[in-house]
Amino acid sequence: MNKDIILLRTVEVAAIASYKYIGKKDKNTLDGAAVEAMEVVLKSAEGFSVKVINGEGELDEAPMLYSGQILGDQSNQKHMFDVCVDPVEGTNPAAYNFAGSIATIAISRLNTMLKLPEMYMEKLFVSSQFKDCADLKQGIIACVEKMQAKSQKKDLKAIVLDKPRHTDIIKQFDELGVIVRLIKDGDVLAAIDVVNGEADFVYGIGGAPEGGLMASLAISSGCKMVAKLVSYNQVWPNEKETATRVQKESEALAQAKLSFGQILTDIDLINDPRTRFFAAGITAGGTLKAIDYLNGKYYVSAFMSSHGVIRNIKSIYDMDQINSLKPEIKYLFDKYKR
Template structure:
């Protein structure tokens, strides 16, 4: 964060950077979408990684340091922790998941998204591709949660903060994993509804900050890289998050300790993403759904082009960005394609 103090116009630079990073996730989503539905999650993941790496390496004015990569957990393609891309004068840290929810992409199902978070140098925590116990909520409930308390207690606190006397009006999103069987049972026993998801808790964590999205909380153990990315967006949106790192094994535990991670310590967004200037970008590959609505439509192709839908968040700024991309000008003109809203 030293660079934030040294660069007086960094906030202005980050406004321009937001749109360059949007292009990174857009290109990755288009590349992944071309490989979607082919039954091979690594094929789409590799396409997203390659597109993201190429776009980052050609950005003007900025040099990107991959602070949080993704892929070690399942031997998938990845951008490596410590990898540097681009040759600009301003160094930025990047936390990236080139393709969140690769299984959905392989089967052309909802929930796949290309995401990243960025900060000035030193503004994102460094951690391995491990696991993290997470509790995420919106702004109203943020001051009252405590991940060290039983899930029932947090449910009651969230309900009180939201003014919900009927706990069946609460929806808690949890990854559908054997490790969560007890958590699911206890949350349901309170009367709250549980939305079980097969993969991809990153976007649901962020959706806790959006009223009307039907995601009042996210609980349970998920991936740490996605947790850091979520933390950046949640911090920008004023929501609440508490997290505890959960190493996979002894080697992972030792690596986390070498990185300065305090095991059993409760991390907040300010600890996971301490930077003053942050950017979050997400572009959907397939539709991003909640229990009540489609928040982002997936990539659609037409002769000579593609349509993407993205979410961009930075300091004091949030926007849903639909974009029509002309990928082949000759085909676009020859076949009479149009700039479209859908």
Template sequence: MSTRPGPFDRADFPFALRLVTEAAALASYDWVGRSKKEEGDGAAVDAMRKALGQININAVVMIGEGEKDHAPLLYRGERIGQAALGGEPEIEIAVDPIEGTTNMANGVDNSMAVFALAPRGAMFDLGPSFYMDKLVLPAAAKGKVDPTWPVKKKLEALSAALNKPISELRIFVLNRKRHHAMIKDIHDAGARTMLQENGDVAGAFMALQKGQNVDALFGTGGSPEGVITAIFTKALGGEFFGRVDPQGEEESVKVKEFGLDSGKWMSGDELVKSDDAIFVASGINSGPLCRGVTIEKGFARLHTVILMARTGARYDLVSRVPR
């Protein structure tokens, strides 16, 4: 897409966005380690929605909370921003107020507040899709692995692209029953896995960065996380593929009625058609992308990462706010 809405032309625009994820991270921090997922997620949703409403944007939620999480805010189609009443929206957003909700509730590493935005018309409309099968590859493997291939062939191609023996490949997979057959195929082919209960946004980031001991991400996670991941994959020079993967009869019917084909793999450029896209994340509990919230002498310290799809620029920002 060649037309760039006004906000994306402002040099200071990405930095104003940190207030959105910082608000969600700080609100959810009160629930870290208290084993109350819904309360923590609700606090993050409320804080993120309030912060978005205070930014001078005219946006619409394309991928949000809503039906799957029984959330009354940040639902698909909701208008957001101080300028939201001033005509057609200029911006589309995808939100995940807590990526790694279970990790937050259990007080273990790897949870963060995340959102992404792009010009209007850029994000593929996933409608009622909750789940997406994903393949995330580092830059060195770009164009060399087909998502439709069986697991062994993918691993052989990845091994050749990275000049690394299959026995040393490590694949990030969410440890879910739906993946048990795929995990067996990975092991039978001779490769290793990193099995995590939650957090495939962080898993994708690890797959895209050298030194993280992960070579790719395979498997099904949330659809919002898929679109968000497609944006920062652009920024980091890797390759993303996704297909809607309904996890139940009700979702299957809704996805089919909406016109989505669960057999079709889409590239990251199909899911997010503009390079004028921005990814923002603030840590709740520390992970491979962001350090977590820490409290020191009446102040909260927050770490936010901003990634720009067009330039690949990364900004690491630290805030110290009264607590």
């Protein structure tokens, strides 16, 4: 089967498995369902295999979709690829049933993805119109002013994570005339909105591993992303675990040969112009719609980008027919049916 179809199915089935737990206020169980679903679909892949570069995370000591795990058809090592995965990007929105969660995966040629430490990252994702304006060396305000000058308008549309660490920058954006849409979680989902023309850029300090997904999205869609790693101490200076996290960050940076002052472009994160990005809505929001269920059928809103081609996809999963034709994933639907 076509590799892209399998990867699209991977995110769609992850969204379906998580559906049972949307709004149940149990992040771990919801995430576990999506993780298992992704692993099962990837394990059953024929004709290619994948190596997880940025996965569920070393801090969580995840038993599935962990960094270095290999899934799929391992009989042909010539067809192995790198992947970044996030079975539920936005576990809190999914657990409490508000907008902001998706299942997502990115793929590239073997040994082209940078393994990112589990830490914070300052990220700027801009539409294709502003590719030459994305340069964090001069700071985010200088980038915004360049975009305003290029477009000859002040009222750019920005999406920003609504976090205390962004209070000052949100105020500065407002003073510049930028229209700001605040989101609680989900900067990868927000970047999809930029690709689909709903905003000009996404900015904020969020998780570094998600940066790999956003890099794939930028490259595959013709947009641009730049980023910079941020110390835990900068975001949470007074927490009990700060000293321990800072020490772990220092070790991770040394191992990865990275530094806090280093500007990382999307190509630095994924050095493959043919990278592909896939996502499916869970509670979603914006241009990607939430998963729904009616009369034995799941209605899934999915997204794919590759080679500058953007696809917004509506899929309908008829459980009766799938269960008779796809025994390798039937038990997932039985286990996680609502």
